[in-house]
Amino acid sequence: MADKHPYISGNGAIVQLFDQLKKSFPQVLNAEVLKKLSIAPSNESYAMNIVRFLGLIDESGKATPNSLKVFTLHDEKTFQTAFSEIIEKSYHELFSLHGSDAWMLPLEQLIPFFRQTDQSSSLVGSRQASTFKALAAYAGHGALQSAATNRPPKVMAKKVPRVAKKPDEVKTFAEKDPIFHQGKRDDRVGLTVRIEVNLPAAGDQETYDRIFKSIKENLING
Structure with a gap:
């Protein structure tokens, strides 16, 4: 049996x-077996301290005759009664002080007991107290914590569906820029005007000069 009261982080x-x-x-219970069973990951030695403190195994790691008898009890109530006796024997000093009331003592009363008895730090004393409460609950004295590790639920990012544009919302390049040439826009707009002049065949130079003068004044410079 261990000298000091055991504790573990995470009573599940x-x-x-x-x-x-x-x-x-x-057949043989040790830290390596707990690793293979994925029990108390990274805390196997603390779990083994609890097993030893309760006197469930001998020095070689084999189950004691009494622990085999208790842990093979099929009826839950019968098991809880037998397991309670193991806990009372292991925590004899606590029960000698408080009697059967020790089962339901709040943490505020348990922590000072463990700190004074083992000269524990505040953190260790708190874990020793919570470990006892977990053992008491397993023996039927109090609410039992689930073995599953309490983890915060994962928050999944909400996917926003992509809304396809309606056909009338999709504008082609030609609609945006009606004036284009081979996909390239030219801000300068060119305009070509073709003028046909029918000159009289019998006209003289003076007649021609008047015609061209009129075209220049009215079409080109106008």
Whole structure:
């Protein structure tokens, strides 16, 4: 049995651990076995401290006769009664002070007990208290935490559907710029005017001069 009261971060691992022991108690229980079972990842040694503190295994890691008897009990109420006896024996000092009321003590009362008994830090004392509460709950004294790790729900990014433009909203290049040549716009607009002049065959030079003068004054310079 360990000298100081055990603790672990994340009490869901306690539920997972003892659920596994009830299903099948390994012939030899150690940290390597817990790793293979994916129980208390990165906290296997802390979980093993709990097992040793409760006296469930001997020095070689094999289950004690009493623990095998308890963890093979099929009826849940019978198991909880037997497991409660194991906890009371392991936490004998706590129960000698508070009796059966120790099962339901709030954390505010449990933390000072563990800190004074083991000279624990504030963090360790808090975890020792919460570990005891988790064991008590597994024995039927209080609400039992789920073995699944509580994780915040994933927030999925909401996809905004792309709305295709209606045909009448799609403008072609020609509609935007009616004046273009081979896809290139030219800001300068060219205009060519063709003028046909029928000159009289019998006209003299003076007649021709008057005609061209009139064209220049009225069409070109006008």
